[in-house]
Amino acid sequence: xxxxxxxxxxxxxxxxxxxxxxxxxxxxxxxxxxxxxxxxxxxxxxxxxxxxxxxxxxxxxxxxxxxxxxxxxxxxxxxxxxxxxxxxxxxxxxxxxxxxxxxxxxxxxxxxx
Amino acid sequence: xxxxxxxxxxxxxxxxxxxxxxxxxxxxxxxxxxxxxxxxxxxxxxxxxxxxxxxxxxxxxxxxxxxxxxxxxxxxxxxxxxxxxxxxxxxxxxxxxxxxxxxxxxxxxxxxxxx
Numbered sequence: 001x002x003x004x005x006x007x008x009x010x011x012x013x014x015x016x017x018x019x020x021x022x023x024x025x026x027x028x029x030x031x032x033x034x035x036x037x038x039x040x041x042x043x044x045x046x047x048x049x050x051x052x053x054x055x056x057x058x059x060x061x062x063x064x065x066x067x068x069x070x071x072x073x074x075x076x077x078x079x080x081x082x083x084x085x086x087x088x089x090x091x092x093x094x095x096x097x098x099x100x101x102x103x104x105x106x107x108x109x110x111x112x113x
Numbered sequence: 114x115x116x117x118x119x120x121x122x123x124x125x126x127x128x129x130x131x132x133x134x135x136x137x138x139x140x141x142x143x144x145x146x147x148x149x150x151x152x153x154x155x156x157x158x159x160x161x162x163x164x165x166x167x168x169x170x171x172x173x174x175x176x177x178x179x180x181x182x183x184x185x186x187x188x189x190x191x192x193x194x195x196x197x198x199x200x201x202x203x204x205x206x207x208x209x210x211x212x213x214x215x216x217x218x219x220x221x222x223x224x225x226x227x228x
Contacts, residue, residue, distance in 0.1 A: 036219075039220075041220055043220050043221070044203070044219045045219070046216045046218060049216060089156065097160075098169050100158055100161070100162060100169055101217060102158075103156040103157070105153070106154055
């Protein structure tokens with residue numbers, strides 16, 4: 001049973017425009033959400049996170065929005081740059097002692113120059 | 114200055130062999146993890162150790178055995194390798210204490226190919 005879902009396997013945007021990556025979850029016990037970026041042949045790199053007590057977190061060009069009632073979060077990248085082209089994974093955690101992360105299946109973002 | 118390192122990066126071996134993957138982190142974190150990314154690119158937790166104590170053990174065949182000699186190292190030993198074990202294995206670490214933000218930092222991955 002997939003608790004974290006990224007329904008768009010790929011997304012293509014023009015350089016300078018906004019990229020919006022979406023993620024849905026089913027487990028209401030998740031209290032922390034993270035986005036990771038992954039280039040080919042490299043490990044995932046932490047990008048930005050948000051606690052369930054917040055609805056927005058911003059870090060430079062990256063903003064994550066959380067809608068708890070809809071069990072939905074999104075990552076906005078603006079302006080998008082060619083170097084942002086990568087696979088983006090959404091992840092969620094119930095916190096606690098184990099800090100177990102449940103990952104979505106990823107969205108491949110291609111930013112066209 | 115690598116934060117989480119794994120060796121080897123590539124591992125090609127035959128069915129039935131036993132192999133190990135090593136992981137080291139220099140971030141001072143007290144929790145380490147092993148993840149498996151399968152052919153469908155799905156990243157799934159396998160094991161986690163906190164201060165050398167096993168705290169996560171997902172439904173993984175007992176041919177897989179993690180070993181943590183100290184909190185900076187977490188190795189993965191796989192016995193009797195099968196074709197289905199072919200995947201990319203990622204090590205990660207975090208400072209998962211109260212008040213932390215739960216970020217996990219990943220190594221570059223080890224691509225295991227079983228022939």
